Amino acid sequence: MATTASYGLGEFTFPRGWFMVARSTDIGKVPVALRMLGRDLVLYRGQSGRAVLLDAYCPHMRAHFAAPQSDEAAAKRIEGDAIRCPYHAWRFGPDGRCDHVPYFDGPIPHAARVRAYPVEERFGCIFVWHDTEEGAPDYDLPSLPEWDDPQWLRGEYDDLGAIAVHPQEIIDNLGDTQHFGPIHGQRLVYFDTTFDGVIGRQRSGGGHETMAVGDSVMDVDAFYTGPGILVARYAGTTDAVQIVLHTPKEDGVTQIWHGLLTKARNSPPTAEDVAVQQGYHDVGLAAFSQDFEIWRTKEAAITILRLPTDGPFHRSRTWYRQFYNPRARAGDYQARADGVHATVGVAPHPSAQVAAE
Ligand code: FES
Ligand SMILES: [Fe+2]
Structure with a gap:
């Protein structure tokens, strides 16, 4: 299979830019597992209506945030714009930081976070900003x-x-x-x-x-x-x-x-x-x-x-x-x-x- 290296395109395997990851209609009340840009991701719609895209694996014991469950159980894991991990119910905000562990009152470790991606929803599509250097978007989506x-x-x-x-x-x-x-x-x-x-x-x-x-x-x-x-x-x-x-x-x-x-x-x-x-x-x-x-x-x-x-x-x-x-x-x-x-x-x-x- 021809890869980015085969074409000698540059230093990064995946390009910088806005990319569609799903149609707006692809997400309802339950989190969705996605594989895009060489990564396992979870996409869900928070209760405010906002689409949230995070790396898929929980930093606690690496459970997938969209591991298969009944729709009812999966929907219950979305609280506001945050999501609870299905395994031990740690909760992560749309910024990717863990903000609640149901069985621990101490300070939450700094490492309890996952990568959260800039997301925009326009003309029926959900777009992620992807940048290997993790910089902010440097151009806008097209207007339609x-x-x-x-x-x-x-x-x-x-x-x-x-x-x-x-x-x-x-x-x-x-x-x-x-x-x-x-x-x-x-x-x-x-x-x-x-x-x-x-x-x-x-x-x-x-x-x-x-x-x-x-x-x-x-x-x-x-x-x-x-x-x-x-x-x-x-x-x-x-x-x-x-x-x-x-x-x-x-x-x-x-x-x-x-x-x-x-x-x-x-x-x-x-x-x-x-x-x-x-x-x-x-x-x-x-x-x-x-x-x-x-x-x-x-x-x-x-x-x-x-x-x-x-x-x-x-x-x-x-x-x-x-x-x-x-x-x-x-x-x-x-x-x-x-x-x-x-x-x-x-x-x-x-x-x-x-x-x-
Ligand atoms: S693996 Fe996610 S809370 Fe334990
Ligand atoms: Fe053509």
Whole structure:
């Protein structure tokens, strides 16, 4: 299995950034065991509604905080925003510190704590801030105003599961100009790739076999905010927002989710708009699956036999390295990746001022 070291990405096995760990609907009244970013974790919703993510093993005798129990017993272990361990009922706050032991009145040892992770819940997803250096978040999650707009309709996120592919192969998509025809049946009219700090953006326009009608041009603005969150806005036959979230589960194994929103034509939205949304969700998922099936079955491209007319893979790989190295050096990678990059032989976005490389 190709790992972070295989690609020579940097010092850290897992990248720095915001990553989805679960859908909001995945947690109810009982704590959930997760395996993400090479760690065993417990995720639960405190009684205030807040989502809490902790390392899974109790510092007392290493019980798993989400060890299987009846739902009733498990739900009772959540007190306020704290959780009790199932084994001897030590209680840990959302900051990971033990604040109560039912059978001990003395001072609680300093070591009675677990790592607690910064968590944000946005647009139906629970995100963790992961940083090997344990620093605070240095960028914000993307905003998605469509999520709260009643004109925009949505279905559930698809949980596509984990595949044995390193996320590097998914990030390569950012500069991949020449897969649009063979994989998506898309006739590209323009395409470019832009890097700006932690943002990696792909702009494309063209006909599309399944997502656009006839010869109409569908404009797609697809951008990563950090290494794991892709938001793609589609304008054309149907206005849509596609969300693809990927999170390293193990080194070389990646978990993927997919979501899609469409803008209703009528105000307020009608049953017909809901049907259009459902149909377009399926079409969007099918189009995404065309990429997904390639990733799922491919061998690792540790190096790419890149042609000048392929697209700026070298820039996207440099951009991606910023997340695998100490924050103090991220700017070096950004400086080498930043800018608008066109592909030889393909027009850039009409607004772009670039030289093909
Ligand atoms: S193992 Fe958690 S309280 Fe004992
Ligand atoms: Fe694709």
